[in-house]
Amino acid sequence: MTNFNKEDLIGLVGRQLVYTFNNGWKYEIYVKNENTVDYRIHSGIVGNRWVKDQGVDIFQVANAVYKLSWTEPTGTDVSLIINLGDQLVHGTIFFPRWVVNNPEKTVCFQNEHLEKIEAYREAGPTYPTEVINQFASIIFSRDCGVNNEEVINCVASELPSNFPENLK
Template sequence: MTSAALSVNIWSIPTTTAGTTRFTSKNGHTLDYRIHSGIVGNRWVKDQEAYIVRVGESIYKISWTEPTGTDVSLIVNLGDKLFHGTIFFPRWIMNNPEKTICFQNDHIPLMNSYRDAGPAYPTEVIDEFATITFIRDCGADNDEVINCPASELPADFPANL
C-alpha cells in the first residue's frame, strides 16, 4: 500500500519471550524503542531507520536491520490491538546479550564490531504475538517519548502518563 507514519506514536507490547517493549514511530521512516525486560532488557535506541508501511486499515508493517545484525519484522494492528513480531538474533547476541544492553546510539561502532566478529549463525528466531496495552498519540518527531533506559523510569510508569 503506502509508506506512512503511524497515526499513533507509542504502544506497549508485553511478550512472553522477548520481554516488554515500548515503541514510538517518530515519522514515516524512523522509530525509537526501549526494551523493558527480556534477554536485552534496558536496551534503548533512537532514530532507528525502518521500513514503515500501511498494509490495511490501522495495520502497519515495520521492518529494520540493526547495527548488531539483528533483523526485526513487526505487524502492528492498532484496530484490534494486536501485535506480531519476529526477531532474528545473530548467535553472538544469544551468547552474550549483555553486550547490547546500552543506549545503542552511543555505541554504534562497537555494535558493528561485535556484529562483524560474530558468530552470526545459527540465528535465533523469536516469533510472538502480543496484545497492545497502551496507545497514545505523542506527535511526530517527539524525542521526549523515549529518552532514557527502562531502569530510569518512575516507579509508577506507565500509570504516570
Template sequence: MSAFDKDDLSGFIGKHLVYTYDNGWNYEIYVKNSQTLDYRIHSGLVGNRWVKGQRAYIVRVGESIYKISWTEPTGTDVSLIANLGDKLFHGTIFFPRWVINNPEKTVCFQNDHIPLMESYREVGPAYPTEVIDEFATITFVRDCGPDDDSVIACAASELPADFPNNLI
C-alpha cells in the same frame, strides 16, 4: 483494489506503543516518522536496551495494520506487525548467535556505542540465527505527534515505577 490507502501512514506516525509479548518480554516503540522509530526494551533477553533514530521500513498493510522492519548495527533483524484495531502485535526477531551468547553486550543506549555494536557483529558468530516469533498484546497507546525526541529519552530502568500509567 484496497479499501484503504496503503501510502497513508498518518494513523501510525506519532504513535507511542507499549506491548508485552506472550513470552513475557515487555517492549515500547515510538513511530517517529515514516522512516524512523525509537524503541526501549523493558524486559527480556536484552532488557534495558534502548535506541533512538533507528531507520526502518514502515508500511500500511490494512485498515489499522502496519508493518515495521529494520536491521540493527548488531546484525539483529526485526519485523513487526502492529494491528492497532485489535491491540495486537506480532514480532519476528532474528538474533545473530553472538547476541544470544552475550546479550549483555547490547544492553545500553545503542546510539552511544554503534561502532562497538558493529565490531561485535563483525566478530560474530552470526549463525545459527535464533528466531523469536511471538504475538504481543498492546497495553498502552498514545499519540505524541511526529519527531518528538522526548517520548523515549532514557533507559527503562530510569522510568517511574508506575510507567506507563504515569503518562495518563
C-alpha cells in the same frame, strides 16, 4: 482491490506503543516519523537496551494494520505487524548468534556505542540465528506527535515504577 492506501501512515506515525509479548518480554516503540523509530526494551534477553533514530520501512497492509521492518547495527533483523484495531502486535526477531550468546553486550544506549556494537557484529558468530516469533498485546498507546525527542529519552530502568500508567 484494496480499500486503503498502503502508504497512508497517519494512524501510526507519531504513536507511542508499549506492548508485552506472550513470552513476557515488554517493549516500547515510538514511530517518530515515516522513516524512523525510537524504541526501548523493558524486559527480555536485551532488557534495558534503547535506541533512537533507527531507520525503518513502514507500510499499511490492511485498515489500521502496519508492517515495520529494520536491521539493527547488531545484525538483528526485526519485523513487526502492528494491528491497532485489535491492539495486537506480532513480532519476528532474527537474533544473530553473538547476541543470543552475549546479550549483555547490547544492553546500552546503542547510539553511544555504535563502533563497539559493529565490532561485536563483525566478530560474530552470526549463525545459527535465533528466530523469535511472538504475539504481543498493546498495553498502552498514545499520540505524541512527530519527531518528539522526549518520548523515549532514557533507559527503561530510569522510568517511574508505574510506567506507562503515569502517562495517562
